[in-house]
Amino acid sequence: MSGCQATSESTSTPFRDPRLPDGERVADLLARLTLDERIAMLHQFAPAVERLGLAAFRTGQEALHGVAWMGPATVFPQAVGLGATWHPELLRRIGEAVGTEVRAMRARDERVGLNVWAPVVNLLRDPRWGRNEEGYAEDPYLTSALAAAYTRGLRGDDPVRWRTAPVLKHWLAHNNETHRDTASSSVRPRVLHEYDLAAFRGAVRAGAVAGVMPAYNLVNGRPNHVSPYLREHLRTWIEQELVVCSDAGAPSNLVDSEHYFDTHEEAVAAALLAGVDSFTDHDQDASKTVERVRGALERGLIDASVVEVAVRRLLAMRCALGEFDPPTEPAESVKAAGFDTPGHRALALEAAEQAVVLLKNDGLLPLSDATAGTVAVVGPLADGCKLDWYSGSLIRRSTPREALVARLGAERVVFVEGTDTVRLRAAAGWVRVPDAEAPERAREGGPEGSLNPAHTAGRTDLPPLTVGPAPTDLALADWGGGVLTLRAPSGRYLTVAEDGFVRAAAEQPGGWVVQETFTLERHGDGHLLRHRGTGGYVCVAAEGLKVAAPDGSSEVANAKAMVAKAQAEVFTLEVVERGEDAVARTAAEATTVLVLAGNDPHINGRETEDRTTLALPAQQDRLWRAAHAANPRTALVLVSSYPYAVGEAADVLPALLWTAHGGQAAGTGLARVLFGDVSPAGRLPQTWYADEEELPDLLDYDIIASRATYLYFDGAPLFPFGHGLSYTRFAYGELSVQRTASEGEGAVLAVECEVTNAGPCDGDEVVQIYVSAPKARVPRPHRRLVAHRRVPLRQGETARLFFTVPVDEALGFWDVAHGRWTVDPGTYEIHAGASSADIRCTATIAVDGPPPAPRPVLERGLAAADFDSADGIRLVDLTKVRGDAVACADDTIGRLLFRACDFGAGARTVTVEAARAEDVEGDGAVVELHLSDGTTLASVAIPPTGDPYRYTTVGATLPTPPSGVHDLHITLRGALRLARLGFSG
Known part of the structure; x- marks a missing residue:
């Protein structure tokens, strides 16, 4: 009961009866909760309900590649390293090990949570992303396959009870740390459906995911924490209730940094209506979240049923974890069963x-x-x-x-x-590290008493660095971008504690704000030593080396920084050995x-x-x-x-x-x-x-x-996606592809190929199946991964491999002209190879069917976001609730292209739905329409609407009415938002 004493009301109640369906149990418990108790459950740290014997519950236990932040645990390779294995079954076993350790650690420490926030399925679109280490791959199929496997292991094999409840991170299109809480990812429909949603979709449909966490960023101008995609896509993929847990501090960002809403009451109401169920905000202090939800209710922004829906989802997850069941095995056996086992060590x-x-x-x-x-x-x-x-x-x-x-x-x-061996000389003498005992190292509970570095960066009981006649040699490592670490002969890193003194006290760089990194700034004939953790400069005080760190408001901080820099010591750097x-x-x-x-x-x-x-x-x-x-x-x-x-x-x-x-x-x-x-x-x-x-x-x-x-990359990479060599050689036999129908589902591709280990030793080959559409009417990938298998082969062994891939999934794309997933008729190539660039065999398959229809613009008009190609534009939010519009990237000029528009017997008028926040008249906001042959159809001026979300509809007659099928070009000029165009004959 986690410290809760059950009362008479908590015994013999339906929600405690494991013989009843979970839905009935959750409904019974929900009915017993007061509105205040329900509101309290919306925070990450949900309090206990003692009158019902309910324990406190925390959403969020980090478990990306092992149990994190809760002390010693089995540590597996980083997620990007697990991605490099291309081995779903291995990831399933690792997930099982991590989930087992979560349960074992939970039996020892109630702070360990069973709602695990892992894995990260954000795609590694750009290798400069700071969190590249957290994702599996740049490819949505591979990412989804590995995520599905890892979550299956975390969830466990019991058909009813979950070992842990995995939450996928971070929904959606999140691949930058630069301005991560204010930057908007401009994601057009094809990229949304074919790339970003695809990574989540497969993993969720696999059935071992408890929910998702929205990302800090905005997508098309709208914060992910009020994303309509949670309702329009995520919750349609599976019948199971999914929990949406906010990222840390993100609910407050809706007002504080993103300024998307004026009040926190509006923000929390919008997040709940969008589908956020658990609010991770203000650490363990739930009072602000509770106050905001109450305020939203009092203002009529939401009603109690919205709270009820979110709490029902949370209780369903807790019920699936077995929280309301009687214990099935003693806690001591859980503690002993799954922590740092020989099997886990071998798996690592x-x-x-x-x-x-x-x-x-x-x-x-x-x-x-x-x-x-x-x-x-x-x-x-x-x-x-x-x-x-x-x-x-x-x-x-x-x-x-x-x-x-x-x-x-x-x-x-x-x-x-x-590293370089260096000495630093100040005006009063050489920088030296005083002799001191090495920091203690914490022994943790492995059978061999293995060492685990104690976190010593904040120690103040060691003497600070001083200056004197005899120098201390320091090891200087340059990590790039001018970022340095300095290490004493003892092996400890120079670091800065809260008192500002520089000490040799840290076993490793670490912490949310790293205190072990410095920058040398050229100053006259010497250098200033700046501490990156505080932004302050190192000076020589009477007690030793100290950082004069700026703080306070920006103006105060700037002023203090100038003072600190003026007081900074100018050091001479002597290199003893490179x-x-x-x-x-x-x-x-x-x-x-x-x-x-x-x-x-x-x-x-x-x-x-x-x-x-x-x-x-x-x-x-x-x-x-x-x-x-x-x-x-x-x-x-x-x-x-x-x-x-x-x-x-x-x-x-x-x-x-x-x-x-x-x-x-x-x-x-x-x-x-x-x-x-x-x-x-x-x-x-x-x-x-x-x-x-x-x-x-x-x-x-x-x-x-x-x-x-x-x-889509057109150049020659240094090393291509899927590349990796072996100590042996693999030969590929003939590839065969057939289109068949599977029972109860659509058509599938049955792919077969033969692989032989023709080299000198045993080894694994990773057989990769790609698809290409060489004569596609729209830009398609050069090749797209649709299946793979990592297969161990002994020397001389041959394996015949079989792959089954849904035709829609393998050959389809998002057709913006008709707003649906489609497979065009034509000839497609199926490839088998050792990488995306090392194709060993190819087969073709023909798809029959009617030719694609042009855009029916007279019947449906044109949604601005459904363009075929664009230049100089950004996608923005149509409203704060749903929909996309198009704006110029720099509010000057942008261009859209809509291919194959069918104007029928002739379009004589056009209506333009747009918004213009400026409140001054003028011709600075214009929508121009013309055909590929240069024919100008119309130039429509957009009057001020006073608000970016207040749209007006402006009509115009087309002097040269287009008829038949044409490509339509739209030019946007000025600060406007284009929502859609309509045509009539």
Whole structure:
């Protein structure tokens, strides 16, 4: 009961009776709750209802790649690494392990929640996204398949009771941290249906999803937390009740940062009406949410039935989790059954192995124990096992260096980190780190008493750095963009606690606001040292080095910043040794060199911070160049949350690998791949571009027009989507495709192909099935993934693989002319291959049917958002509740194209429905219509309407009435919103 004492009213009631259907039990409980009790349940931290014996309930337990934020747990590879496995069954088993640990940890600690917020199904459209590590792939099919598998594991196999209740993140079209709570993703209907919705749709329909979390951003000018798509799409995909949990602080953003509503009462009412059920706001303080809901009721913005609907969904989820059932097994057995088991450890290792992608290999790999000789393992990731913001605490770990030492012995492994060794001199002397005891390290409950780093960044019991006659050598790592970390000889990072003093106290960079990063700013003949966590500059105080941090309002902060900068110490930086010099020296003496480069997930490219470049940090770039110059037997291993543009490395190095941060078994998994215990079979879940110049603007979500992702990219990628090499070879036999009808459903494609392991060792092949429409009437993807299989094959073994794909899903697209999903008649190509660019065999299939009809503009008119192509426009909200309109991107000029418009015997008039917020007359807002041959049909001036949501309809006669079928061009001029056009004969 979680501390609640049951009263007479809570015993022998229908909602406690497991023999009754869940719907009846939920209805009974709902009827027993007062309105105040119902309102209280809308907050993330729903209080207990003691008179009914109901425990408190919290929505939201992070479980992206293991149980996060609740202490030690099994840590699996980052989600993008799991995406690289292309292995749904593996993800199902990982989900099962994570769900089991959630239950086991819940039995120990009631703060652990059973409503898990995972996985993230946002598509990796742009590799600069700071949260790239959280998604599975840039492809909606692959993302959905992996998400469905992971949620099946989290949910469990019981047909009635759920192990945990997974919530998908983040609805919808969310792929930027820059202005993430105020930026609007402009998503036209084709991109919406074919790309962004598709990733969610398949996972939800698989039936193991409890709900979704809306994203911080806006879509087409409307915040996701009041998205009509929740009602129009999400809740139509499945009969099961789905819970919508807000993102943290997002309900308040509707007023505070987005200014979409004037009052919080209006905002909370609109969110409830849109379908938000649980409000994650103001941390554990539910009072503001409760007050706002009450205010919305008092003002008549909603009625009690709206609250009832949301609470019913929440109670249905709690009932499915078994909260209202009698216990089925003792808590002690739950605690012991599923936490840090040998099976979970083995699964973490398997995942780490399967996530490794071999990008290039000219014969250097696999290494052998006998011939590898002395191995130099160098670079900033060589002895690290990095966590990210959504990791649990490590019970055990393995770094690449540790794994190689365990395999080869310490005498055959040489380690150099490759950081610069530097000294800092102030006016009064050298910066020095006082001698101090190392911070304690917390021992957690693994059977081996494994070490787990204590969080020590906020310690104030250690002495701060001082200045004196003798210097301390510091290790300087440059993570790119001028972001530095400095580490003392003890291995501890320089950090800043709340008192502002600089200490060597942190085991690793971390925390929501990282306190371990600095920037050196050139100042005269020296440098100012700026602390990024506070924005302040380091000065020398009597007690030691201290940060003078700005605070307060923006004006006050700016003023204080000027004062702080004036007081800042000017440091002289002396480089004792460059990291690349140490690497070159070590590489020259080794037989084989492994350079491990990449990112620290807490430093750059993370939640709240997008990357600005695809380049490897300059310091790390110098390391592989120095190593290769000294020893041609050099492999570069990128350990990162995202792709890099490393074309020169790919050209000259004999071997190149990538793996995401691989969790607790990262080092061992990598070593087993390097030495051929496991043939690599990871595949890239997103395109690796050769240069960031090939990418569109970060906020350009129109992948069709911007030619983004493997689906539309017209250039030559550095490494294509689906790419990954092996230590063996695979031969493909003939591909066959047939169209058949499945019982109770539509037509399907039955695809068969044969694959043989024709190489020297056992290995997995990832067979990828793509579809293309070479003569399509609208822009279609070059190729689109519709099925895949990761299949293990022994040397010489052949497997015949069968795939079944619905015809609509495989061949269809969203027809904006008629507002529906459609399959055009014509010839389609089905491909089987080892990547999107490595196609091994192709078959064709013909689809019969009537030719596509033109747009019936006389009968239906034209919704402005249903254009075929556009330039210089943005999609905006038609109203605050539903619908889309079109506006000029910069309020000057925009163009729309509507193809194949059927004007019948002739259209003589046009009506333009538009809004113009300006309240001054003039000709600054005009809608122009013309045909492809240059014929001008009309120029319609839009008068001021005084409000962007107040539309007016303006009619005009067409001097040259068009007849028959034509392409229609629309030009928008000025600050207006175009909703639709109508035509009459």
